[in-house]
Every structure is written in structure tokens, then in C-alpha cells.
Amino acid sequence: MRLLCLDIGNTRIKAAVFQDGQYESGITLNKNDDVRILQITFEQWISNKNIKHVAYADVGFKENERLAFLTNFTECVVWEVSTKYKTPFRVLYKTPETLGIDRLCAVAGAYSEYSGSPLLVIDAGTAITYDYMNEHEEYLGGAISPGMELKFKSLNEYTSKLPLVNFNENFPFIGQSTEESIRTGVQSTSIAEMEGMIARFQVLSCKPLKVILTGGNADFFSKYITFPHEINSNLVLKGIDFLVRYNLQ
Numbered sequence: 001m002r003l004l005c006l007d008i009g010n011t012r013i014k015a016a017v018f019q020d021g022q023y024e025s026g027i028t029l030n031k032n033d034d035v036r037i038l039q040i041t042f043e044q045w046i047s048n049k050n051i052k053h054v055a056y057a058d059v060g061f062k063e064n065e066r067l068a069f070l071t072n073f074t075e076c077v078v079w080e081v082s083t084k085y086k087t088p089f090r091v092l093y094k095t096p097e098t099l100g101i102d103r104l105c106a107v108a109g110a111y112s113e114y115s116g117s118p119l120l121v122i123d124a125g126t127a128i129t130y131d132y133m134n135e136h137e138e139y140l141g142g143a144i145s146p147g148m149e150l151k152f153k154s155l156n157e158y159t160s161k162l163p164l165v166n167f168n169e170n171f172p173f174i175g176q177s178t179e180e181s182i183r184t185g186v187q188s189t190s191i192a193e194m195e196g197m198i199a200r201f202q203v204l205s206c207k208p209l210k211v212i213l214t215g216g217n218a219d220f221f222s223k224y225i226t227f228p229h230e231i232n233s234n235l236v237l238k239g240i241d242f243l244v245r246y247n248l249q
Contacts, residue, residue, distance in 0.1 A: 007240065008031070051076060112242040120211045124215040213231050
């Protein structure tokens, strides 16, 4: 089965085509792009790639009427992947109805490729999420913290004089101006947070912990995280494909 998967995040729409579970091709679009461009792009994909099945996971686009067309591909079978989908692993999250579907899909994607070890999935985007599955294939939950962009914005919005500073790959260890101090404070503490969280989750595991980074800032964190890890930029999309095929079977 060829399946078009859509990962609709807070700022981006990632799309990929999978053929029987194998990744074929993908694109990334800004969710705030002109709606006509978005619609034409996906209609062309569906036509050119002979797509008959579409699945999407979103973190709230239903409130955005601009994207309503995503559920109206009349020539396709369309699924909305939700936390009600069955999984081959146990979900022990206490409030599954509030669990972000992007988190569940990321865990499912990691499970499909790395099962057999305790897993820590870190999605570094608008928020940074940590999701943990133990060696018994039980998803226990994790943690959510502000991503770097949110930290930069909050320092500007909730103080009277601090400027809005943007992310930059090059940042000093010691800031020698207010801008540098904000940048190194946000970026260095985000790295330290991630390293500390990985260490805490490793303590929970009886076997070596498998750490997978995904999300828009995964490449940045990967340069500084000393714990062994892998980057999988299509983890949520992989999880969408995996959950759809699992539930159809």
C-alpha cells in the first residue's frame, strides 16, 4: 500500500510517501504558507504519485480553517491517526486522551525501527518532548519543556528591557553582551537540560538506553549531546505509516 503521511506540527507540515512501510520521498512546508500553494502542492502529489490513501496526525490544525482542505481529498481514503489507535506496545500514560498524537507517533516510529531496547525519543521543536519506553515495551510517558524559540520569546515578552534574540549556531560559552548572554543562556541550558534528562532516563533502564533525536533542532543538539544517539528526522511520519498499517492488519 502506498500511503501519503502528513505530520502537522505547530509551525510546519511534513509530508512523506511510504510504499509498504518503506520511505519513498518527502517535503516540508510552512503551515502559514499561502493556502492555495499548500492545496495545489498536495493535490499534485496525490495525482503524480497515484496516492489512494492519506493519513495525518495533527496538533490542532482543525481550529485552522485554512487547512480544512486536508480532510477533503475525495479521491482518497483519509485517516486521522489518533491516540485511540491500537499499538503493539502497552501505553501506560495516565491520561491518553490528552497525549499529543505527535508524541505517540514518534514512539511508534521508534518502536518500529529500534524495538528490543529501552527507548528515549526526544523531539526538539517548538517544545522539547521526552518520551520513554522501557525494555518491556511499555510506554510510560515522559516530559515536555519549552523549546529554544519559546524561551527566546518569553525572555522578550515577560521582561521590560530584554530584546528578542534569535537562535544562532555560533554562540559563546560566556556572553559578553546582553544579546550574547541571552543566546548562550537559552542554547547552553537547553543542551544541559537534554543531557541531564538523558542521564536520568538511563538510570531507569536495566539495558543500554537507545536515544533517538527528531524535530527541527535535532541536528543542533546532536552536535553537543555526548550520550550515544541517532537522528531520525522522519520519525513521526514513520510512526503514522506504522500505526495505520498495524491497525489495518
